Amino acid sequence: MPGFEIFGAEERKQVNEVLETGVLMRYGFDGMRNTHWKAKEFETAFAKRMGAEYCQLVSSGTAALTVALASAGIGAGDEVIMPTFTFVASFESILALGAIPILVDIDDTLTLDPKAVEIAITPKTKCVMPVHMCGSMADLRALKTICDKHGLILLEDACQAIGGTYEGKPLGSYGDLGCFSFDYVKTITCGEGGGIITNTEKYALHADHYQDHGHDHVGKDRGAETHPFLGYNFRISELNAAVGLAQLEKLEGILKTQKENYTILREALQSLEGVTFRRVPEGGEENYSFLNFFLPTKELTQKVHKALSEAGIDACFYWYTNNWHYINGWEHLHNLKSLGNLSSEVKNQMQDLNATDFSKSDAWMSRTISSLIKIGWTEKQVKDRARLMSEIIKKVLNK
Numbered sequence: 184m185p186g187f188e189i190f191g192a193e194e195r196k197q198v199n200e201v202l203e204t205g206v207l208m209r210y211g212f213d214g215m216r217n218t219h220w221k222a223k224e225f226e227t228a229f230a231k232r233m234g235a236e237y238c239q240l241v242s243s244g245t246a247a248l249t250v251a252l253a254s255a256g257i258g259a260g261d262e263v264i265m266p267t268f269t270f271v272a273s274f275e276s277i278l279a280l281g282a283i284p285i286l287v288d289i290d291d292t293l294t295l296d297p298k299a300v301e302i303a304i305t306p307k308t309k310c311v312m313p314v315h316m317c318g319s320m321a322d323l324r325a326l327k328t329i330c331d332k333h334g335l336i337l338l339e340d341a342c343q344a345i346g347g348t349y350e351g352k353p354l355g356s357y358g359d360l361g362c363f364s365f366d367y368v369k370t371i372t373c374g375e376g377g378g379i380i381t382n383t384e385k386y387a388l389h390a391d392h393y394q395d396h397g398h399d400h401v402g403k404d405r406g407a408e409t410h411p412f413l414g415y416n417f418r419i420s421e422l423n424a425a426v427g428l429a430q431l432e433k434l435e436g437i438l439k440t441q442k443e444n445y446t447i448l449r450e451a452l453q454s455l456e457g458v459t460f461r462r463v464p465e466g467g468e469e470n471y472s473f474l475n476f477f478l479p480t481k482e483l484t485q486k487v488h489k490a491l492s493e494a495g496i497d498a499c500f501y502w503y504t505n506n507w508h509y510i511n512g513w514e515h516l517h518n519l520k521s522l523g524n525l526s527s528e529v530k531n532q533m534q535d536l537n538a539t540d541f542s543k544s545d546a547w548m549s550r551t552i553s554s555l556i557k558i559g560w561t562e563k564q565v566k567d568r569a570r571l572m573s574e575i576i577k578k579v580l581n582k
């Protein structure tokens with residue numbers, strides 16, 4: 184997945200153009216910037232690539248989620264439905280606005296189970312936030328049907344699935360809003376950065392103002408601009424945007440290489456008795472940034488994971504016991520440990536996570552291993568990896 188594997192002359196050229204003018208900010212300084220508007224250029228190119236009307240760049244993927252929620256009018260006491268398998272950014276962004284994360288089970292897609300979503304809806308629910316983890320997507324058609332029926336916002340977290348598609352549309356462009364991360368380990372990176380896409384003009388305008396202290400961006404004098412509503416600072420710097428612009432040019436090549444490497448690995452593993460794969464919803468195509476597979480039991484999965492790592496096979500993840508990606512590792516959220524006092528809405532409405540049954544999620548996650556797909560592997564390296572992984576899995580399963 185990581186675009187950092189192919190950082191090179193193109194990124195340096197873009198950054199140098201910014202450094203030569205010294206205008207590191209995305210707004211203003213028109214005379215000094217020698218016509219360079221890297222953030223604006225990236226936004227135009229990204230919206231086009233993602234088939235969306237609008238794009239707003241921000242300082243991180245977490246900022247993208249926060250700004251997207253804020254732009255859709257979500258605030259204190261509003262409930263946002265999110266999956267048990269994701270990154271901590273999901274609940275961080277919700278809590279940052281005083282809204283309430285409502286965690287529900289995943290299914291064999293490793294993303295939100297639409298049935299669990301429907302059960303979790305209350306009069307306070309405002310938004311459903313599927314997270315397209317590890318390169319593949321939620322059942323977006325089912326989720327959209329639910330959202331339409333209940334008048335909810337569908338916000339896709341596509342941070343780990345850039346370039347994947349669903350019913351022919353780029354992931355992130357199917358819902359009301361889509362969010363991306365360009366942090367250092369994502370498919371394309373700008374060091375730190377994030378993006379929001381939408382076709383709704385109102386959300387785009389809200390995002391534009393909110394991420395820059397409420398600035399309305401009218402006219403040529405920043406100091407004279409008005410602030411129609413309260414905002415914050417989630418701006419991206421011109422330097423980061425410059426890197427992203429060069430990386431975006433490389434996206435198609437990255438996706439092509441990922442698919443080739445993924446296919447070699449998958450073909451080797453699919454002949455093994457006992458190995459099955461994560462379900463990709465009908466109409467979807469992964470971005471091939473990970474190969475995600477299931478083994479028959481939790482015990483066998485843990486044994487295989489240990490054996491793979493002892494054999495020196497890197498980048499195979501067992502999320503079930505990971506501190507950052509699965510609910511079991513989030514004791515700070517379970518116990519609402521925060522530095523300061525949380526709002527009464529959060530304290531009153533938050534589920535008791537210690538007493539909620541997530542055994543359906545456990546049943547999938549405890550049997551899941553994800554192999555990262557690198558783009559720098561040679562064909563021989565992928566084939567060696569495929570052979571070694573197959574041998575190890577076979578040996579553990581046949582014991």
Ligand SMILES: *Cc1c(COP(=O)(O)O)cnc(C)c1O
Pocket residue numbers: 243244245246269270272273314316340342343364365366376377
């Ligand atoms: C990386 C990631 C984020 C947050 O992105 P940052 O840029 O690191 O803040 C959010 N959601 C998912 C699924 C991610 O993988």
